[in-house]
Amino acid sequence: MYRYDELDRTLVGERVEQFRDQVARRLTGELSEDEFRPLRLMNGLYLQLHAYMLRVAIPYGTLSARQMRMLAHVARRYDKGYGHFTTRQNIQFNWPRLEDVPDILAELASVDMHAIQTSGNSIRNVTADPYAGVAADEIEDPRITAEIIRQWSTLHPEFSFLPRKFKIAVTGAPHDRAAVRVHDIGLRMRRNGEGEVGFEVIVGGGQGRTPIIGPTICEFLPKRHLLSYIEAILRVYNQLGRRDNLFKARIKILVQSVGAALFAEMVEEEWQHLRDGACELPVEEVARIEAHFASPPYEALDPHPPAFAARRLGDREFGRWCRTNLAAHKRPGYAIVNISLKPVGGVPGDATAEQMEAIADLAERFGFGEIRVTHAQNLVLPDVRLGDVYAVWQGLGDAGLATANIGLVTDIIACPGLDYCNLANARSIPVAQRISQRFAEIERQYEIGELKIKISGCINACGHHHVGHIGILGVDKKGEEFYQITLGGSGDENAALGDIVGPAFSYDAVVDAVETIIATYLAVRREGEPFLATYRRVGLAPFKERLYGAH
Amino acid sequence: MPRTIVTANRLRDGEVVYLAPGGRWAERLVEAEAAESEPDLARLLATAEQAVRALLVVGPYEMPVERAEGELRPLSQRERIRALGPTVRADLGKQAYQAAVRRSVADVPV
Numbered sequence A: 001m002y003r004y005d006e007l008d009r010t011l012v013g014e015r016v017e018q019f020r021d022q023v024a025r026r027l028t029g030e031l032s033e034d035e036f037r038p039l040r041l042m043n044g045l046y047l048q049l050h051a052y053m054l055r056v057a058i059p060y061g062t063l064s065a066r067q068m069r070m071l072a073h074v075a076r077r078y079d080k081g082y083g084h085f086t087t088r089q090n091i092q093f094n095w096p097r098l099e100d101v102p103d104i105l106a107e108l109a110s111v112d113m114h115a116i117q118t119s120g121n122s123i124r125n126v127t128a129d130p131y132a133g134v135a136a137d138e139i140e141d142p143r144i145t146a147e148i149i150r151q152w153s154t155l156h157p158e159f160s161f162l163p164r165k166f167k168i169a170v171t172g173a174p175h176d177r178a179a180v181r182v183h184d185i186g187l188r189m190r191r192n193g194e195g196e197v198g199f200e201v202i203v204g205g206g207q208g209r210t211p212i213i214g215p216t217i218c219e220f221l222p223k224r225h226l227l228s229y230i231e232a233i234l235r236v237y238n239q240l241g242r243r244d245n246l247f248k249a250r251i252k253i254l255v256q257s258v259g260a261a262l263f264a265e266m267v268e269e270e271w272q273h274l275r276d277g278a279c280e281l282p283v284e285e286v287a288r289i290e291a292h293f294a295s296p297p298y299e300a301l302d303p304h305p306p307a308f309a310a311r312r313l314g315d316r317e318f319g320r321w322c323r324t325n326l327a328a329h330k331r332p333g334y335a336i337v338n339i340s341l342k343p344v345g346g347v348p349g350d351a352t353a354e355q356m357e358a359i360a361d362l363a364e365r366f367g368f369g370e371i372r373v374t375h376a377q378n379l380v381l382p383d384v385r386l387g388d389v390y391a392v393w394q395g396l397g398d399a400g401l402a403t404a405n406i407g408l409v410t411d412i413i414a415c416p417g418l419d420y421c422n423l424a425n426a427r428s429i430p431v432a433q434r435i436s437q438r439f440a441e442i443e444r445q446y447e448i449g450e451l452k453i454k455i456s457g458c459i460n461a462c463g464h465h466h467v468g469h470i471g472i473l474g475v476d477k478k479g480e481e482f483y484q485i486t487l488g489g490s491g492d493e494n495a496a497l498g499d500i501v502g503p504a505f506s507y508d509a510v511v512d513a514v515e516t517i518i519a520t521y522l523a524v525r526r527e528g529e530p531f532l533a534t535y536r537r538v539g540l541a542p543f544k545e546r547l548y549g550a551h
Numbered sequence B: 001m002p003r004t005i006v007t008a009n010r011l012r013d014g015e016v017v018y019l020a021p022g023g024r025w026a027e028r029l030v031e032a033e034a035a036e037s038e039p040d041l042a043r044l045l046a047t048a049e050q051a052v053r054a055l056l057v058v059g060p061y062e063m064p065v066e067r068a069e070g071e072l073r074p075l076s077q078r079e080r081i082r083a084l085g086p087t088v089r090a091d092l093g094k095q096a097y098q099a100a101v102r103r104s105v106a107d108v109p110v
């Protein structure tokens, strides 16, 4: 795992002391709120519906057990005993006191964590495949790329006042678990004809008010040119991006207005001045960063330990959990363990301090001390010996974390919505809770199969509703909560935006509407056909008919 | 003019507060002072601005309320949730404190 070097550490330490001074000056009135707001936002501190909210960066979703313990400590000591893992692979604390925030940041800095670049018009926390480094289908570990970008972009003077926030995602595997087509820049690792590794570069995707599936502007960029090429993209954006209109300032609007082909040419031209220049990646530096992500000391293991197979057959609950919550590891005899933060009726993404500590313990005992955060608001233990999986499952069960539902209808993404968020139109969390209660029965979930429901409380789309197989968007109708439903969205390698099914549903009616949609799917699907495939085959019509036909 | 109160967040800890009689900032909405005329509202807003300068609160704004069963109540869902706490965590926010008060009152033998 990447460890901070002295430079990073000094920088983060200085930022904490700087912010301590800024908070003190705010509390004595030397700084007004207008002066203080941009400073606190640069340190991840928002003022939300009930209180301040602190967003802590978890670069590319990778956490050590020690860092997880620190998050538990912060939750217990400075907050209300829990934290909320977000779709940006970050964690949010919902109740910190302003006067405590410098201490919280100092505590976080002691484990190399911070809240820098979690807000503002900067290059945000770079996200990556949560299975990075361990996925069986991976070409190379995308975190090396993500870390190179992080180091280059952290406080890059030219790019800390972009027209708007800027999000980059990287996947090293053909199966896209990082949603690269809905980011400002998406990087997808691939090999060319000669077997060389490089990137497909996707630009100008995004969600929010104007959702766009990003076009590819470069089919194959050799790895060594990564930074100069990204720099070229950012320069073009910095020069031409619209700063006059908040809603038009994202790079996606620029790419759409000039067209992907012309944008690609502009980048190419800019790149000719930059390529092979100062920001080409020196081999030694890449090697240094790679060394930080070296694999843990794996053992040569039996790929099919009999004890594991016996448990799977003998213990039905365990067998069920294995079916949904394990993923294929690149090493024989190991498994990727998904920890669902979606108990039936629970708050998606929330974990208590005790649960965080239980996970840290399990990671230390059974998984080389490493934990990942997924954009689906779940956690991952990336390296568990198959022979230990049963013990891990039992430990998770003791902490209330053994929900067997990854990828199923109850594994719902929901943003904080009107229960916490100042910008919300409607609540998201209780809609997720009611849907998961409605479909709680596990056999019914299996029957429905893979289904991704994603809920946002407003058009900012933090709950990724545009790319949900079933997307739910909270809207405000004369002060009442209503929900617009979209169907057929997808955030993976077959990315698509959902289509609006029809008029919005009330808070009371929305769960019934979801049930009707699922019943329609079950009625029209072909043998073994997943929801998304059925939708792509039959389109909106049968769903519209069942939902609105009576009127 | 609809009944209107002034709300803000306390600077130090972010707690939602309401401007109450005498320029006090109360944590409970029911204690707020409601303006029923433009001059009353102007006076409340002026008091709130002073409180901003005195570093007590941030971001004050006016919000309409109704009086029902003798109590002031917010009109919008947003303000209802702000006045009580997350609807998904009855143990958090102002509702938790109020529930505790109710429980302790109920515990007192009469």
Ligand code: SF4
Pocket (backbone or CB within 6 Å): A415, A416, A417, A418, A421, A422, A423, A424, A425, A456, A457, A458, A459, A460, A461, A462, A463
């Ligand atoms: S989508 Fe809207 S309501 Fe949900 S967290 Fe983002 S800004 Fe808040």
